[in-house]
Amino acid sequence: MSTKDDILFLFEQGIKAANPEFLFEDFWKKNPGLEQTFNDQNKKLFVFALGKAAYSMAMSFSHYFPVNKGFILTKYGHLPSEKLKMREDSIWKYREASHPILDQNSIDFGMEVLKILKELGSNDRLVVLLSGGASSLFEVPIDGYALNDLVSIQDQLLRSGKTIQEINQERKKYSTVKGGKLLKELNEELEVFSFVISDVIGDDPNSIGSGPTFPSRNYFILGNLSRSIENIVFEATNLGYKTKQISDTWTESTKETSILIEKEFLTALESPEKQIVLLGGEMVCPVFGNGLGGRNQEVSLRVAILLDKHKVNREWAFLSGGTDGTDGPTDAAGGVVGNQTISDLKAKHWDPIEQLENSNSYPILKDVDALVMTGPTGTNVNDILILLVDSAKA
Structure with missing residues (x-):
């Protein structure tokens, strides 16, 4: 996979x-x-x-x-x-x-x-x-x-x-x-x-x-969220990921969260192993402009922008999603981004930073197949944020 x-x-x-x-x-x-x-x-x-x-x-x-x-x-x-x-x-x-x-x-x-x-x-x-x-x-x-x-x-x-x-x-x-x-x-x-x-x-x-x-x-x-995080750790270990759990009570802003994820990404690159970094909670996300999105989509876009600056020869992915299946006033649970997301956005003539400033993450992530679409899940235990970094190539 x-x-x-x-x-x-x-x-x-x-x-x-x-x-x-x-x-x-x-x-x-x-x-x-x-x-x-x-x-x-x-x-x-x-x-x-x-x-x-x-x-x-x-x-x-x-x-x-x-x-x-x-x-x-x-x-x-x-x-x-x-x-x-x-x-x-x-x-x-x-x-x-x-x-x-x-x-x-x-x-x-x-x-x-x-x-x-x-x-x-x-x-x-x-x-x-x-x-x-x-x-x-x-x-x-x-x-x-x-x-x-x-x-x-x-x-x-x-x-x-x-x-x-x-x-x-x-x-x-x-x-x-x-x-x-x-x-x-x-x-x-x-x-x-x-x-x-x-x-x-x-x-x-x-x-x-x-x-x-x-x-x-x-x-x-x-x-609650702790149970969900524990299950992800168990399944990730079975897939061979070295796991790191930061918090299941995270309440910082989407901007501060993206900066933390960038730091964790750079730390993960220091090891050749494939790794997972887990974070859970409910981020703060002030709304600017008249765009459409939610806190999970916004932090995904922020992470994509920050990590794209680091041109690395290792596959990575970041997902932030609401466990209820909805993020803000949208039908998406959140966003999932990776190495190619920013390139794909620019190829579609989107300016990610400009759209971010208008709180307009939903339409641009949708345009590059970077939304997490689960539909209503039948439960609700906050948000789950996952960073995966693949192993270094020999």
Whole structure:
């Protein structure tokens, strides 16, 4: 396989490790007592699945326990088309709303599910399946805030380059369901359990999906980025790569990240072995101009520009991708670049630096087949960045 084949395979293995099916399987093995609780049929089981991984989490959970009723609220394009078309069946209601900025559906469906949840009582058991993206998908605003107000606020926050923790802290101020407020809306006799896939650095429950059901006693984190990075290290070692893991809590800017990758690239060249450098987290990416892209595509373009300066006789590849399969407001998970990327861009009459200054990475990477296209993955555990450097030729 080529270096590009290897890097796409390894990214895929990172996503696979965060699949809800595997996460629940491991969780129930480690928590047999809790599994027994859910096998108790004395209470009706209602499942509210919320976030980009909502559908796959709901289906995985229902493989283990009989769900009486459920509500799935996820991002546009993340439901199977037949489910979206039917909108509901005997058990589930299927709904989609907007991400990363909310829309009217976020509020309408937020109010719809809240009304249902308020009707649950002591004879019911509520399971909340939470994943990244929930903050914009599920909203019931406080009095005095209309949709246009919230859209304007969120757009400014996302363009500011603030961290997701800072953004979600602001979101809580105008919400009646974020920051544990959802629990306060429910019957105090209702038994509530939360199972979470973390897309937040440090797995802070206050920040994951803006914490609608935290703090609470029955709150469990199923999976996170560390698990995905570990699986990539395992698979890369099997492929013969010497591995180096820098961090799985990376929060620097795309510019600073690209400079780090350049340094790691030069260090890797000092050894003849084939090598992998791994980084995970959620980069900061202020938006300039009116271009189209995302933080993973931008850092890929930045790395391509920096590494192209070093004309080396060794094959290399760099990939940065969102494990949810989407990067910013695009249909790409991220970007994958290599030795020929800048030459290919110039052959297509693109000026990479000019496009970078306009935050316009998507169309130019697309033009040279340098986008990572996975489609919705059914999970969401931050971003994975991979640098591969092939062995030196004899």
